[in-house]
Amino acid sequence: MQNSSDNKLWLTVLGWTVALMIFFPIFWMALTSFKTEVEAVSTPSLLFAPTLENYAQVFERSDYLKFAWNSIYVSFGSTLLALAFAIPAAYSMAFFPSKRTPGTLLWMLSTKMMPPVGVLIPIYLLFRDMGLLDTATGLMIIYTLMNLPIVIWMLYTYFKDVPIEILEAGRVDGVTPVQELFMLLIPLAIPGIASTGLLSVILSWNEAFWSLNLTSSQGAPLTAFIASYSAPQGLFWAKLSAASLMAIAPILVVGWMSQKQLVSGLTFGAVK
């Protein structure tokens, strides 16, 4: 018995030490955001007088709210658009499958394999010619297309689990497919639709290939705004930390809440 409680102690110590080490950079950044710029670059210390000055400065000196709004607009806009395309498609494939349905699903997945850099040049030139460079709307369109296959896949797996008897009952009463979709399926599948939406928001919020290449100032979301702190002139670690913490905190919370759904979504249902 003594041995097993010893083991438990070691396990607890090891488990917590490893977790704190992995989390340390985020913790350190959070701490730095409450220091002055001088304290931020001096000898590391846990003892300092916390200040909110950096947060005030970030709002004052940069258009933080504009970039935050771009992030919100781009990730929620692309998620809503993707859901609008995906819900009917997943409904059709889940409840009215044909011989071609498995092939269609795999083909949709394969569009996700396209490396973004393979189409960077044409997308950049198309955006330039259509006046979409540095616009949040242009980015929103790209993110919609980028996430559509995952969104369809996730919804498809959720819809498959909806008890068909309820839809059957409706069909006996003579509802059309459109009514069936809006009045029966969507209310039943709201939890699945919500977690699919969350995954899409997380992926769009953190996307940094297209945002760095297609936007610079007016249409830039937070990923691109934070990158501007990498400029060598001057070290503003405390302000960088404040801006970063505000940019990651909401998504961190959302990610923590939806980790289970994330596993099945990101592995296309292969691991649940």
Next chain:
Amino acid sequence: MATPASTAAANSAVKTKNTRKVDTRPFLWPSVIVLFLWMIVPLAMTLYYSVINYNLLDPSFTGFAGLENYKFLLEDPSLWTSMWNTLVLVGSVLIISVVVGALLAVLYNARFPGRNIARLLVIAPFFVMPTVSALIWKNMMLHPVNGFVAWLQSALGMVPTDWFSQYPMLSIILIVSWQWVPFAFLILLTAIQSLDSEQQEAARIDGAGPVAMFFYIVLPHLQRSISVVIMIESIFLLAIFAEIYVTTSGGPGLATTNLSYLIYSVGLLQFDVGYASAGGVIAVILANIVAIFLIRTVSRNMQKA
């Protein structure tokens, strides 16, 4: 999926009956059409640009180039350097994330006080946007003068390391691994939780120690999930860009230039559209090789379900 095969068969029988009455294909068309355009139009344009002379800075440089762009590209040492760098980056991060991810999954599957909170701390880096991760590491952690690691090193009487100039690729691998180990951990933990506890108990009664348990019971069970982790991470790791963009800009020299960064710098910094497009085609071919394996695994899973 827990659905027994019999219910699945019954469901599909019901569905086939309904297919005859209503046609829901119009529900599917919008998605199919936009995805088809998204897949085919830019790719066709990349292919087209790759066989013409096209430089945004030089309007007189026009005409059909044939395979000239490919010829120059394949003779360009920077292509091979960047392909090698891509391989090193993807390979190292894959090995690190699978090995560390599996060890973490075993550790956090065991019961101890506060386990759930510890788990949350471990997966946190996965939700941090790449530009923030890269800048935390570049400045607050690895900065040669004011970084935390430099402080640790001097506290231990060592000379602080200038990570990004002395070990540039290692630093990038460290940052990217920090982001992707949690993903592997999350997937492998989910898989371990579905391990049959009776089988484990039986092995323990037969006298299997923790090491034997890991290699003979846990690892075989994780095989499929590990292959899923490898394939999904490969897709994202082949496209790593932001971490390099905000830390080393591909340097020093070409030390951290991967294929994504090379194509970006040729196309959008030197404006050689034709040349960059030929590079894009090569990136697509590489990614497709990985994709074939992924699609196979997923379709095998679909047949099982």
